[in-house]
Amino acid sequence: MKSAFTATLITLCLASCSSYHPLKDPLTTYKGPFIAKSAPGVKATFLGNTTIHLTDGTTDLLVDGFLSRPSILNTFFGLIKPKPEEIATQFKLAGITKVDGLLIGHAHHDHALDAPAIAAKEKCLVMGNTSYRKIHEGHHLPADKCHLFTVPCDGTKKEFGKFTVSFVKSEHVTARKFVQKWVEGEVCTPFKTPAYFSRFKCGDVYAIHIEHPEGSILITTTAGAAPGALDHYRADVVFLGIGLLAKETCCQQKTYWHETVEAVKPHTVIPVHWDNFSRKLSRTPGASTSLSPTPSPPDDVQGAMQVVNTQAKEHHRGVMLMGLRDSFLLHKGKVQTQQAGTR
Numbered sequence: 001m002k003s004a005f006t007a008t009l010i011t012l013c014l015a016s017c018s019s020y021h022p023l024k025d026p027l028t029t030y031k032g033p034f035i036a037k038s039a040p041g042v043k044a045t046f047l048g049n050t051t052i053h054l055t056d057g058t059t060d061l062l063v064d065g066f067l068s069r070p071s072i073l074n075t076f077f078g079l080i081k082p083k084p085e086e087i088a089t090q091f092k093l094a095g096i097t098k099v100d101g102l103l104i105g106h107a108h109h110d111h112a113l114d115a116p117a118i119a120a121k122e123k124c125l126v127m128g129n130t131s132y133r134k135i136h137e138g139h140h141l142p143a144d145k146c147h148l149f150t151v152p153c154d155g156t157k158k159e160f161g162k163f164t165v166s167f168v169k170s171e172h173v174t175a176r177k178f179v180q181k182w183v184e185g186e187v188c189t190p191f192k193t194p195a196y197f198s199r200f201k202c203g204d205v206y207a208i209h210i211e212h213p214e215g216s217i218l219i220t221t222t223a224g225a226a227p228g229a230l231d232h233y234r235a236d237v238v239f240l241g242i243g244l245l246a247k248e249t250c251c252q253q254k255t256y257w258h259e260t261v262e263a264v265k266p267h268t269v270i271p272v273h274w275d276n277f278s279r280k281l282s283r284t285p286g287a288s289t290s291l292s293p294t295p296s297p298p299d300d301v302q303g304a305m306q307v308v309n310t311q312a313k314e315h316h317r318g319v320m321l322m323g324l325r326d327s328f329l330l331h332k333g334k335v336q337t338q339q340a341g342t343r
């Protein structure tokens with residue numbers, strides 16, 4: 001078991017010098033750093049991996065809670081835990097002043113690690129699967145209907161101000177490696193951090209659909225889909241999880257695109273889950289290009305971007321890349337941005 005960890009670690013370290021960077025890929029023509037236009041609408045800010053903040057100026061939602069980003073060494077050989085000071089710093093840098101709803105796509109550590117700390121800090125309502133419920137309970141947080149909404153036990157749809165959030169049944173990207181298989185299944189017993197990352201079992205996976213009078217957004221926190229599940233939804237923008245997408249078969253890649261993107265027919269697709277989440281987020285204001293891609297191997301971000309670009313071209317969808325803390329405004333279904341530093 002130790003040799004598998006060591007091999008993974010060495011591979012990751014050796015591969016960290018990979019030269020491909022999606023924000024510098026001429027095919028994707030990254031237009032950042034950019035910020036949302038200062039006007040009425042829904043502002044979306046990217047915080048790395050699949051952590052995304054949404055606000056309409058009244059109600060604030062956070063998709064996934066993962067800002068502490070423990071190192072590979074800490075993740076595989078130690079105990080991991082949320083870092084409240086890091087969360088507070090990243091909130092401040094991103095201009096996040098509050099969270100009303102915290103939405104957890106599945107319970108792996110790179111999506112749920114910081115959720116209990118954010119829930120404790122913000123006293124917000126957390127929406128997640130039954131595995132997340134066990135993590136929440138393990139931290140002895142309030143689990144009444146004002147603080148915890150468990151999908152599907154409490155339903156699959158919830159309103160937050162003018163936002164309507166739907167958790168739509170989905171699937172996880174295929175677990176091929178030992179470390180991925182290790183975190184399959186359900187969290188059955190409540191636990192508290194610090195904990196081994198292997199305690200963060202996946203549980204049920206949901207695509208998160210968010211409807212607002214200004215427009216609609218779909219977020220997939222992993223590159224899998226349940227056929228037909230999104231057929232009755234529409235979205236102007238899709239945040240598309242592409243982690244390990246390149247490792248899927250060609251058929252799986254096409255199915256994922258078809259059952260996710262083509263199901264909801266967005267004008268804009270934003271790839272997410274491409275950055276190396278074992279590296280800390282920059283504390284320098286701006287620093288949009290400071291995210292680095294997941295090394296190849298174990299992933300192949302360039303291959304995943306090729307899949308996205310090919311499918312988007314074939315189906316006439318726009319692709320937009322976001323760097324750290326880049327933001328856009330969704331207004332009347334359209335994406336509006338301006339260069340950072342302009343008004």
Ligand SMILES: [Zn+2]
Pocket residue numbers: 106108172202222
């Ligand atoms: Zn996952």
